[in-house]
Amino acid sequence: MNTALYRNEIRRMTRTHSLTGLLVFFAFFGAASPLLAFLLPDLMAAMEGVEGVQPGMSGLLPEATPVAAIGSYVENAQTLGVLFVLLVAAAGLALDGSPGRSTFYRVRVFGPTALVLPRFAVPAAAAVASYTVGVLVAWAVTLLLIGELPLGATLAGALFTGLFLVFAVAVTALVASRFRGLPSTVGFSVVALVLLLLLGQLPVVGEWSPTTLVAAQAALPGGVPAADFLPAAVSALVGTAVLLALAVRGFGSRET
Template identity: 25%
Template sequence: MKIFWVLLRKEMRELTRNYKMIWMPIVFILFGLTEPLTAFYLPDIINSVGDLPEGTVISIPTPSSGEVLLSTISKFSTFGVLIIVLGFMGMIAGERKSGNAIMVLVKPVSYTAYIYSKWLAAFVLVWVSYGLGMISSWYYIQVLFNGIGFTAFVHGFLVYGLWLTFILTLVVFFSSLVKTPGPAGFFTIGIAIFLTFVSGYMTRTLKWSPGQLPSYVNEIILHSTWPDHLTGTIILTTIFCLAILLISPPIYKKKDLI
């Protein structure tokens, strides 16, 4: 256990050294700020930059607070997921390729401690970045719009955070499975897209699929309700994450010995 905490501190220092601890929260905060500010000032922006005939009246319906927050989450679903994948796909594969992994693992360090310390460091950074982005969006929604219920916000925040955790766990798994970062990112994004598409198409058959989490967040935010199958989806997604983490060390060790 002592070795694990030593490795975790090393990983946190590494995230600071390569500036991920700085730029990743900043990017998520910018995503969180952009949507409510753009939605509120869009008519003024169009009037100021648009070359429109005199007397033209632009009428843009004001979106609801829930719609603005979901627009922010949509940004996280595209750019946020991409940032997580690109930021961590080389976490293990990159060190294996450069030879740094061998320098660590020849010491009395278990593969389990090695992988789990990396996952936990990335988990902390992702949740801090995502949390700051969501809080930024929620604050400006409260200021510029009618506001959104705190309970619905917290529920949506936690549920979507689980989806990002699932994506992160896939990144770590594939990074331990392959020897170069590129395939790890490709497989993770491919599975995320596949799960989202199939789950959206087969809503009844795959009602407990992790890919349903973003759609359940829509119901939580817009209707302030807890979807019927969300509890089962949370449990199943958590089990998937734990199972992936459980099999990652032995698979990495097997690959490392080949």
């Protein structure tokens, strides 16, 4: 393994502030989501009587529980968070959007494997680390304001969600090997994941769909056994390996 290629990718993410952006994004939602879940009943009670707000609406809100708080983090960070991760990954993987950039990398990096793997591995690791930081912040704020949340189950949920994020970056790698440019790479990656999400709604496919892994973050602290998410984890791991192999092949066969 050429560690210089990985160090170069880390420097690129640091120089462009992509890593900082991911950390700040997930940490913000990690702090804000449980805080909002804790304050929302009081906020609604304070707004009662204001035009458009019916009296008693605060009593209709569900109780702020630790599991609901971590679930709020997932809901708030899921859509924008995955989109942010896809954008960061595509920025490194969309090599052929610019002929000059494409030629630069292909002259200095020998072989499509060395071209793809660092630009997959570093953004994927950054996404998992940033998401986990957000989970730990959410856990700490929940513990402080609402109640105890099992740390082991919370981290296990972060592990399963992290597998999905790695899979999403692998999807981006495959799309980048087929389409040129950042907008098309991000756009078609989003379409692919949305289609997979819709496919995962089918009962026969649901437990095997990698998109199911996101639900583990709130489910495991709530008492759902981790074994329920093992089929989706296996699909994510196998799917990631297959997608990367296809991406390497795609970049290898593409002419600059």
